[in-house]
Amino acid sequence: MGVSGMSDPEQSRQFTLPRIADHDASATALLDRLGDATAFPLRILQAPRGYGKTALAVTWLRAQRGRVDIRFARLTTAANDRAGFWQEFLDCLEGRAPEVGGRTAPTSAATQERAIRMVAGLADPTLIVLDDYHEAGSQAGANEIDAVLVDLLRQNPQVFIMVAGRRPRALDSLGPLSVDAFIVGADDLRMTATMTAELARSIGLTLDRRGAERLTGELGGWPALVRAAIHQAILTDDPSTPPESFAGQYIAAAFHELASPALRDFALSTAVPSEFDLQTARALGSEEDAWAMISELTASGLLGATPAPSGSVYAYAPAVRRTLLGVMRQTSAELEPRAYRTLMQQAVRGDDPATALFYATQSRDWPAALEVIEACWDRLLLEAPDVLGAASRVLPAAKVSIDARLRMARDHLEPTGERRRRLHPYEPGGLSARLNASVIAGRGSNVRDDELLALLQWGVALLATGDLVTSAYAFAQAHTWATARKDGGSALAAVGAALAHALRGEPALAAPWLADPGLPAWRQTLDGEDHQDALLLALEAARALVLVDTDDAGAVPAALALADDPRRNDLSSLCVFIRAQAILQHGDEPAMLTHATNARAALDVTRRGSMAETYLAIVLVDLLLACEMPSSAREVLEFVEPRRDLRIALGRIHLAERRFGKALEDAEHVLRDQSPLGRYVLEAHLLAARAHDGAGRLPAAHAELRAAADLALIHGRTAPFGSMPPGRFMSLAGNDPSLQGLRPDLYRPDDGSGPRIVTLTPREAQVFHALLEHLGPVGIAQSLGLSPNTVKTHVRTIYRKLGVSSRADAIEQSNRVRIST
Known part of the structure; x- marks a missing residue:
């Protein structure tokens, strides 16, 4: 043969x-x-x-x-x-x-x-x-x-x-x-990045992993094009040569092999969006023939498909798409604006204003773009400020010059290259609605510039979705604008910036805004109207939270003085959170149980998935754990919308259950996937420190404590360190004075002023002295004529005031404190 x-x-x-x-x-x-x-x-x-x-x-x-x-x-x-x-x-x-x-x-x-x-x-x-x-x-x-x-x-x-x-x-x-x-x-x-790297190496070209992935992705793994790209790189001694510079002719040849002019037009039209589904393909081409055309393009190698839950998503490899767009602009220029208009109309029907605005500007349909902006201003600010900013920079100058919002977008919304990922969904109402109404209502006397008003509204809207970093930026821009023009809105901007930084756990950044010289005069102008009450409540909430986070002696009075709004919006829920946080740090068990009840009631009426819900859920878990109710704490997490920050609460439950490995996983999750809230990053380091410590990994625990201390130094937030058992904190802090300074209550002053004073009630003082003589609550109860449960309640309060978690630590502290009743 x-x-x-x-x-x-x-x-x-x-x-x-x-x-x-x-x-x-x-x-x-x-x-x-x-x-x-x-x-x-x-x-x-x-x-x-x-x-x-x-x-x-x-x-x-x-x-x-x-x-x-x-x-x-x-x-x-x-x-x-x-x-x-x-x-x-x-x-x-x-x-x-x-x-x-x-x-x-x-x-x-x-x-x-x-x-x-x-x-x-x-x-x-x-x-x-x-x-x-x-x-x-x-x-x-x-x-x-x-x-x-x-x-x-x-x-x-x-x-x-x-x-x-x-x-x-x-x-x-x-x-x-x-x-x-x-x-x-x-x-x-189809070639993979590994194959590309191996092929390049076999013919004398070294490609690192990233270079191989870039080249393979640009060309969709098309073997002939990948080989040609490698040879071109060897010939030009430049691996960064754009793939379409040598692949365009080959791709164009494959395009011209398509069976019919209708199919070629379909290929050019579907190259306009970066990706599309069958519904979009039908809108761009033929309702009846779209699927057959997709199949033909996929078989031709020009088009790739990726499975998705709602059906396949189709996309051309980047170099293929750029080549097709080039062919379209040379031979069928009328197809591009037609495709953009079709895509814009589809986005409007799909309630996607950001995409609709993008395609409206691409097709230069200015009336449609302005209509989308007018109808969906709030959503565009939150969901796609980069698209809104880019649109304001290409709209006709005459249109932008007469619209304060567009001027603000043009000057302040810089392109980011990607859509903004929001932490919480946008919904009308809640914090955004109330503060926005307050800002607008105060426009006549305090805000004289429409562009400033747009900046303030942007900051308020971002607060509502938990994008605290951008919110603080918006308020800072508004303050700069107002100060330069001597506009009374500078005080409103200072309130917003202070609240954004305080909610993010940055008291050192919030404090200067609270000291803004314009605030005293602004407060004197308030006349008790509802919208001004909301602004005043936002100011006092920021001030109280700063005191709580710095563990200031005035934290509890300031927190308890916050007004209780019966309408239960996001702002009032945040006030409940601040009060609960203050009591968690400085209250006794009965007070903690009372504020746990208040927090649970507030959760029932707080917007699902909101920042306020996240904060309330975490502090409620902490209160229940402090009252030794871990099963109730777990129930809280089953009730609320799952959010990444809630892993800090789950980690504390795992810590209480001595499941140190799980607690460490939770801490690492928060640190790895940090949310725009940012408040719980420091606490995640502390959780990791305690988990490592519980598992006997002392060097790792010290390193995490050090990381937390560095954040505390930057942001001025020291209160979370009070949650660590004193004995363990002192052991991990060692002789490091910077760490010791985070818990001054545990260290005797160097000036010889004597032991620190701990204030107990007369009954707590009796129980404390009995604790030094008796091993358990039964012996103490018998000696004082009390029930064991009453003794347990007093012991927990004494431990908290001493900053200890065991009888041995209490005995150790007895030589370093002076009891006052």
Whole structure:
């Protein structure tokens, strides 16, 4: 047995770009899977141009020499109808190369019948290889040709067929239903970043992981283009050469091979969005033909598909998309604005104002863009300030100059390159509605500039969604603007900035805003109207939270003095949180239980998923854990909307249960995926310190305590360190004075002023002295004539005031404190 019709198959190959069969990593990986020539009656290689189908086939065929009789042919355009195909099939069987221009056959039926008889007469196992099989019957008779080939395989067990083509055919589904078949598709041949790096290394180019990923991603793993890119990089000695600089001609050739002008227009239109789904494809093309066109483009290699929960998402590789856009702008310029208008209309119907605005500006439909901005200003500020800012910079200057909001967007909303990720969903109402109403109501007397008003509204809206960093920026910009123009709105901006920094746990940044020289005069202008009460409450809330976070002696009075708004909006819920946090740090158990009840009631009416809900849930968990009610604490987390910051509360529950590994996972989750709130980063380091300490990893615990201390130094927030048991804090702090300074209550002053004073009630003082003599609450109860439960309550209060967590620590502290009643 020999090889007929392929004495030198290398000479028959014609390639637009270099083909490097000897280093084809994807082909090499598939050779074993193709198996022996007689393992499958039918092998189908179906992939776009340049995916290495011929390289794979020829490499595999070389290994089959001497095992079967091989007949090889590369079909030409003469095979586009049935008569021409069967003539070239017959030439293949007889070992003749196709003639240029084809050979005229008497009739299709006669040539087909002669080929069938010749196949039936083959005595030895014979492998028939048809390359460029997409040419077979492409103009007429494709399905009939596929059906006859399947019949040949079923009736002639000594015959085996391999076809390699660029487009899907009936054979792809009909063949495997009739005979055993092995199918290789584009996904099997597409190159990965690892393959790209290996190929580059084999021919003398070093690509790091990131470079290989960039090149492979830009070209969609298209093997011929990846090989060409590597060769181009070697020739130019520049691996950063844009892929389309050498791939454009190849991609354009694949585009022009598409079957119809309608399909080519569809490809150009769908290249306008960076990605699209079937619904978008139907809007851009034909309702009836969109799916068929997507299938054709996918088979051509131009388009890729990614599975998604709601259906596949389609996208062109970046270099392919840029090339298609270039072709469109040169040959069909009218398609681009038409596609943008269609996409804009679809986004409006889908309630996606950011996308609608983007496409409106791309199509230069200024009335539509202004209509979207007018209808969805608040949402655009929150969801896509970069899109809003970019739109304001391309809108006609005459339109922008007369709209204060657009001027603000033009000057202050810088492009970020990506959509803003919001922590909490935007909803009308709550904190945003009340403060916005307050700002607008105060416009006549305090805010005289519409652009300043827009900045203030932006800051308030960001507060509502928990984007505290950008909110503080917006208020700072507003303050700068107002100060430069001597506008009374500077005080409103100072209140907003102070509240944003205080809620983020940055008292050192909030304090200067609270000391703004314009605030005293502004307060004197308040006349007790509802909108001004809200602004005053925001100011006092920021001030109280700063005192709480710095563990100031005035924290509890300031927190308890916050007004209790019966309407229960986000602002009043935040006040409940501040009061609860103050009592957690300085109250006794009955007070903690009272404020836990208040926090739970506030949760019932707080907006789901809001920042206020997150803060309330965490402080409620802390209160319940302080009252030794871990099961109730867990129930809180089951009730509220899951948020990443809530892992800090879960970690404290795990810590109370001595599940140190779980607690550490929770802390690392918060640190790894920090939210825009930012308040609980310091506390996550403290949680990690306690988890490491509980597991006996003292160096790691000290390192986490040090990290927390560094944040405390930056932000001025020391209160969280009071949650650590004094004995463990002192052990981890060692002789480090910077760490010791975070808990001055635990260290005797160096000036010889004596021990610190701890104030107890008379009954608590009795219990404290009895604690030094008796081992447990039963002995203390008997000595004082109290119930054991009452003794337990007093002991917990004494431990908290001493800053200890055990009888041994209390005895140690008894020599370092003076009890006052």
